[in-house]
Amino acid sequence: MSKQTITILQLYPRDMNIYGDYGNALVLLRRLEWYGYTPRLIAYNPGDEFPSDVDIIIGGGGQDSGQGKIQADLLSIGSRLKKLADADVPMLMICGLYQLFGKFFKTSTDEIIEGIGLLDIETYGKSERLIGNIILESEQFGLLYGYENHSGQTYLGKKVKPLGSVRMGAGNNTADTFEGARYRNVIGSYLHGSLLPKNPQIADFLIETAVVKKYGEFSNDVIDDSFAMRARRTAARRPR
Amino acid sequence: MSTRYVTILGKAVRAAMRLRGGGSALPGLVVERIDPNFIKATLATLPRGVVIISGTNGKTTTTKMVVELLESQGLKVFTNRTGSNFTRGVAAALLGEVNFAGKLDADIAVLELDEAHAVHFVRTIPPRHSLILNVMRDQLDRFGEIDATAELLRTITTATSDTVVLNREDGRIAGLQNTLVTQRVSFFGLSDDLLTTFPSDDQLHGGSSRLATAKADVTLKKFVDQTATFHMDGHDITTQLKLNGIYNVYNAAAALALVRAILGESINQTALIARLAHITPAFGRGETFIIDGKSLELILVKNPSGFRLGLQSFNPSGYATMIAINDNYADGRDMSWLWDVTFESLQDEGVEQVSGIRAYDMALRLQYDEVPLSDVTTNLTKGFKQFMSDNPKKPKRIYCTYTAMLKIRRQIGKIIDVESIG
Numbered sequence: 001m002s003k004q005t006i007t008i009l010q011l012y013p014r015d016m017n018i019y020g021d022y023g024n025a026l027v028l029l030r031r032l033e034w035y036g037y038t039p040r041l042i043a044y045n046p047g048d049e050f051p052s053d054v055d056i057i058i059g060g061g062g063q064d065s066g067q068g069k070i071q072a073d074l075l076s077i078g079s080r081l082k083k084l085a086d087a088d089v090p091m092l093m094i095c096g097l098y099q100l101f102g103k104f105f106k107t108s109t110d111e112i113i114e115g116i117g118l119l120d121i122e123t124y125g126k127s128e129r130l131i132g133n134i135i136l137e138s139e140q141f142g143l144l145y146g147y148e149n150h151s152g153q154t155y156l157g158k159k160v161k162p163l164g165s166v167r168m169g170a171g172n173n174t175a176d177t178f179e180g181a182r183y184r185n186v187i188g189s190y191l192h193g194s195l196l197p198k199n200p201q202i203a204d205f206l207i208e209t210a211v212v213k214k215y216g217e218f219s220n221d222v223i224d225d226s227f228a229m230r231a232r233r234t235a236a237r238r239p240r
Numbered sequence: 241m242s243t244r245y246v247t248i249l250g251k252a253v254r255a256a257m258r259l260r261g262g263g264s265a266l267p268g269l270v271v272e273r274i275d276p277n278f279i280k281a282t283l284a285t286l287p288r289g290v291v292i293i294s295g296t297n298g299k300t301t302t303t304k305m306v307v308e309l310l311e312s313q314g315l316k317v318f319t320n321r322t323g324s325n326f327t328r329g330v331a332a333a334l335l336g337e338v339n340f341a342g343k344l345d346a347d348i349a350v351l352e353l354d355e356a357h358a359v360h361f362v363r364t365i366p367p368r369h370s371l372i373l374n375v376m377r378d379q380l381d382r383f384g385e386i387d388a389t390a391e392l393l394r395t396i397t398t399a400t401s402d403t404v405v406l407n408r409e410d411g412r413i414a415g416l417q418n419t420l421v422t423q424r425v426s427f428f429g430l431s432d433d434l435l436t437t438f439p440s441d442d443q444l445h446g447g448s449s450r451l452a453t454a455k456a457d458v459t460l461k462k463f464v465d466q467t468a469t470f471h472m473d474g475h476d477i478t479t480q481l482k483l484n485g486i487y488n489v490y491n492a493a494a495a496l497a498l499v500r501a502i503l504g505e506s507i508n509q510t511a512l513i514a515r516l517a518h519i520t521p522a523f524g525r526g527e528t529f530i531i532d533g534k535s536l537e538l539i540l541v542k543n544p545s546g547f548r549l550g551l552q553s554f555n556p557s558g559y560a561t562m563i564a565i566n567d568n569y570a571d572g573r574d575m576s577w578l579w580d581v582t583f584e585s586l587q588d589e590g591v592e593q594v595s596g597i598r599a600y601d602m603a604l605r606l607q608y609d610e611v612p613l614s615d616v617t618t619n620l621t622k623g624f625k626q627f628m629s630d631n632p633k634k635p636k637r638i639y640c641t642y643t644a645m646l647k648i649r650r651q652i653g654k655i656i657d658v659e660s661i662g
Contacts, residue, residue: 020577020579021579023580026579132573193574198601230600231598231603234599238597
């Protein structure tokens with residue numbers, strides 16, 4: 001029997017791939033292999049043809065220059081991404097693309113950078129950078145460990161839920177205690193680290209959702225996550 | 241307080257700190273607080289002015305090379321040799337060199353400065369020459385973003401009065417020439433063949449890099465088996481080197497270009513190349529120790545590009561490999577960078593030991609590249625001893641972050657004599 005294929009689309013790896021975002025792609029690829037599937041990674045950069053068959057979509061952070069380069073293209077594929085999100089395709093957007101999946105980013109000089117509005121969130125550029133180790137508690141995923149580094153502060157609207165609440169660190173902003181956003185199977189977050197290696201429960205959520213959606217059932221082999229568990233224990237003890 | 245008294249006080253603090261052991265910057269801090277003009281007044285007396293070397297990777301080794309190359313030309317050089325590359329580190333280094341009247345016996349100062357601190361430094365003391373090596377994702381948790389870091393470096397170049405030496409192959413660095421009006425600009429570069437082995441930050445992330453087509457003053461053409469060929473003045477010059485790792489050798493091209501800019505026509509090329517052949521790497525930058533008849537190499541890794549270049553430069557075949565990762569402030573707290581390095585080149589030989597505070601982050605990284613791994617411990621002292629006793633018959637190599645390197649060096653010092661790093 002030929003192996004079942006799962007296609008991961010990585011948005012804008014050329015311009016939006018800072019702080020180890022590749023780690024998230026690698027974790028999905030390897031875990032899919034270890035579970036016995038054939039993963040396929042497609043890089044989508046501005047001007048590329050948007051593939052028709054996509055099972056998981058991931059995207060990372062970038063610098064201001066990177067965001068400028070991809071914004072117009074992102075707006076042009078926004079309606080397609082929204083349709084996929086409403087069809088329950090799992091997605092993980094970190095930092096810069098988390099912000100641009102929202103309604104807008106208002107810079108500290110009051111310039112408005114329009115987002116695709118897939119997530120009901122608004123982001124405001126501030127002079128203060130929120131930097132350091134961060135720990136969240138998520139209803140669905142338990143404790144999450146990562147590293148944040150952002151000057152945009154994000155506020156959640158009514159149509160999204162937070163990914164978790166902050167135990168240590170700043171999270172979305174300096175006013176409330178939320179971090180990240182959830183809409184259907186879309187996860188937005190500021191967590192680098194990379195996020196998925198030390199939080200394999202999120203990787204498995206993305207994988208299981210995609211596999212069940214495509215093939216009806218998920219055959220779950222056991223992966224040895226003991227290094228991840230030990231790395232989480234270290235992360236829990238490190239200073240901000 | 242007069243310079244004389246400030247100097248005496250600072251020297252006293254320095255002596256006291258030496259007795260206590262370590263602490264290279266504190267005496268500088270004391271002097272800086274009492275007399276903020278101390279550095280400026282002292283450096284202003286130098287006939288050939290101040291030279292600044294900055295960038296993400298290779299500052300320490302390049303500074304060491306520039307100093308030794310200038311010495312080969314008969315110059316007396318002041319430098320911040322301890323690697324404590326902040327303003328007060330410079331003040332601390334000066335205190336060791338000035339006489340009690342506060343006078344510095346040197347022709348020129350060659351200083352390595354961290355990007356962020358260099359900006360403050362050049363505001364008070366504009367350099368005569370500057371060399372900008374590269375900009376890569378290093379301590380982004382300290383500085384923010386890479387474009388912002390490039391802007392810090394721009395401030396150094398625009399404050400320079402005479403010559404700015406730039407890396408032609410790093411788009412963000414070569415681009416700094418665009419805002420230079422009165423300065424002379426000189427480039428160092430790579431041949432097209434070698435360019436592919438030197439990913440710049442953008443190339444690491446799928447972008448393109450070489451934007452400048454400018455002619456380089458010094459080009460590294462070839463590096464095979466410790467023998468390098470540089471192209472300058474229309475000629476190829478081939479020489480043996482004691483430097484390990486191709487990135488160190490590219491830094492030698494940078495150092496040559498800077499020294500050529502400083503000395504101009506009066507350069508003694510024969511003496512220059514003869515000296516270059518004898519330069520050894522700075523501590524932890526490919527240093528080799530001999531322990532029980534087997535070599536032990538320390539490779540400092542600070543960021544993804546440096547780690548990648550290290551893995552590309554050193555063949556793991558026949559070696560026992562250890563990786564030590566700490567996340568203290570000087571290492572950078574963010575572990576994300578490990579995911580921007582690929583470790584597949586270690587799949588065949590495997591890794592004998594992973595250690596350091598973030599040992600399990602590193603072990604996890606190796607798991608996802610399917611690299612076999614023998615032992616993991618967060619206790620670095622224990623891990624190092626284990627690594628040494630498990631591999632008595634093999635040459636050994638340790639990739640380590642900054643504070644892990646300092647700790648390993650102390651352990652090595654208990655076995656053999658290791659030169660003090662001040």
